[in-house]
Amino acid sequence: MGRFTFRLPDVGEGTAEAEIVAWHVAIGDTVEEDAPLVDVMTDKATVEITSPVSGKVVVRRGEPGEMFAVGGPIVEFETDGGAAAEPVTAVPNPTGQRNTEAREAPPTTPKSERTFPLMGEALGMGVDGGAPSEPGANEAASLRAPPPSTLTPAPPPSRGRGSDTPAFFESTPERPLTSPAIRRRAREAEVDLAQVEGTGPHGRVTLEDFNAHLARPAKAAAATPDEITEVKVIGLRRKIAEKMSEAKRRIPHFAYMEECDVTELEDLRVHLNVAKRPDQPKLTFLPFMVRALVKALPRYPQINARYDDEAGLVRRYSAVHLGMATQTPNGLIVPVIRNAERRDVWALATEIGRLAKATREGKATSAELSGSTITLTSLGPLGGLMHTPVINHPEVAIVGPNKIVERPVVRNGEIVARKMMNVSSSFDHRVVDGWDAAEFIQTIKGLLEHPATLFLD
CATH class of the missing domain: 4.10.320.10 (E3-binding domain)
Structure with a gap:
């Protein structure tokens, strides 16, 4: 029998630490190679880490919600084949705290080889006290990250x-x-x-x-x-809380709402769904809303932008990388439609469906979850009459359609039933003036109320 120490690998580009989200093993469990071991979350995504060896778990460090340093010994296995135990050393962490409660099986390891697990609150704790001992020749091998096959999406x-x-x-x-x-x-x-x-x-x-x-x-x-x-509050919920707090703290929001008559647009949508080819997706309202956004944005370049307030720099984009706020079982995530301005309503519907599915299943890549220049948020049939969405920092605007309601309105002096929808929006007042925001939403309103203009170049 031998001991194998598994150290937390770098699960991102230069990640220094990751949050433990969920364990799939307990002390005493026997696991097979490549079996699920632990889920960890970085700044960008949740990653499922699998076991690099087959063996019995004798030491497990860290609990859900705790931060753990990359390179730190997170699991020790008892394995067959007489493999030598890898040295386990404390891993430095700049927050300077150490946990004194070891999670080990009945003492089979000499006292001199025991170490303390990394613990801490969700904001990140670590190990204090000087530099770690210099790894020897045998330990150098244990510091290598496991092969890519041990990392799979969570x-x-x-x-x-x-x-x-x-x-x-x-x-x-x-x-x-x-x-x-x-x-x-x-x-x-x-x-x-x-x-x-x-x-x-x-x-x-x-x-x-x-x-x-x-x-x-x-x-x-x-x-x-x-x-x-x-x-x-751990994992994705903690990330959402941090991001929303930062957005509200740093961005002076102002909101603007307008109602739109989407009767003709809804009639067109129904007609296109009846006449569509078998290989074309069913059209919801969102592809038309995206189309209206990308048609309006070239007139208001200050809105399709990201504000680096620390550098005092606004970056305006000619391409529209549209964030789509998506509700998942674990919380709100924003995948990105790249170059939305180049897609027609059918291509937009296909991409919206693909990204939503990948995001809800936890399969969206880091590239698909970053780089948006403006965000669209929709609560679908639960959209209510209006809302005040929070801007996806560092963007400067977010737009959200509300639910479509058939109600009586006055047209040409007569009361008629029309399908009405309110459009809610929020803007960063440091970058976008109220007049420009109002004109931008009015432009979207005109496009939605005259849907033929959505298809004109």
């Missing part, structure tokens, strides 16, 4: 198993199939996993299933007047 974390799945992994009413980390969270939250609907292979309860179950309103009969549920 959610959904479930993996299918063949028909020869051992009985231990079969889901039963008494013991649903899930990861040890989710079982621990269920115990802490006093959740009966038998009541959680699993969508993974063999009925496996995934992290998304568990979070969705927690998000459902509790039955009134089970609630008590002083019941309090504490939910730790």
